[in-house]
Amino acid sequence: MKPAEQERAPQPEGQAAAPDDAAGRRRSADAESRRAPAEASGESIERLTDLLHAVEGAKRLLVVTHDNPDPDALASAVGLAYLLESRAGMRPTLAFGGIVGRAENQALISELGTDFRRLGGRDGISPGTVVALVDTQPRAGNNALPAGRIANVVIDHHPPRPESSASSFVDIRPEYGATCSILVEYLQAAELEPGRRLATGLFYGIQSETADLGREVSQADISASLYLYSRIDPEAYARIRHPPLPASYFRSVHQALEEARRYGSVIVAPAGSLAYPDMVAELADLLIRAKGTEWSVALGRYRGRLLLSVRSSATSAHAGDLVRTVIGDRGSAGGHGMMAGGQVALDGLSDSEIDALSGSILEDFLELLGVADETPKLLIGR
């Protein structure tokens, strides 16, 4: 089930289901799949025209992903830059806040061969710059777009946020498993062949985001993957998938595994101080694979922030809603049905206050998942 369907409020008795019901969405996804992958629909061409119109005349264009970007965000940004360079004659700057720590994601950046600018706290976005957000939205709490700034372009697959409606071009498709799949459709509409590097990056972006087409996948993601597969560089793809891992990776995994506790079908892993911020996502991905696990929750500290990542093995899960409920106004949170994340600023908190906060967040998860009364068991012995 897709996130947008899950987030629909339950229908009061006797009221007809909303027209955008699950069956309707499936029907449109099927129609999508019957389309030849390289053949763009009228709708895609119309969207492309609107997008190009929205950036027309821009002197400076900045493509911004979410902080600590994942492969879907990185490859989408490069795909959009290629599109705008080829069809609008622009030379966009690519940027994100935070860092890329995961070895696979660093390998992806190097194989894409594209430079990304780091957006720091004071390192603002100069006035007059046209901003395009990919794989994130204004005020999502996970990007470097200042609060008062309107993004000119938003291309994303997370549930739509009200703030996005202020943008002149918005393409949000929560039924898609990956933003990269949206970008593939733009390239097809523009009749642009992605080069081998970009095809490899977009393909990896989709596989990584959908756990190899097994998580929150739509027909569009499958079509985009099939289209890209014959265009990738297999050796570069292998280098991205299997990069050398630093000792800090094994240290973090070791610590998380020692701390990991099972409460019924839920595994929580307080990972302490993280080697890099995206480590929590890596840990949640690893732990959800433990036999008999329906939910994994990993959390840890990185530079004054408590970061957490949640995975569910159930296609009907509401991970995004769950994390938003638990974090509430303590920080920011977001995500989809089977994967979600959040963060809380720890400014001015002592170590014991941070421990108390982590504990209370974990308790809230256990409560909402209905396993608070389970006796915790260590995932592995010591």
Ligand SMILES: [Mn+2]
């Ligand atoms: Mn994404």
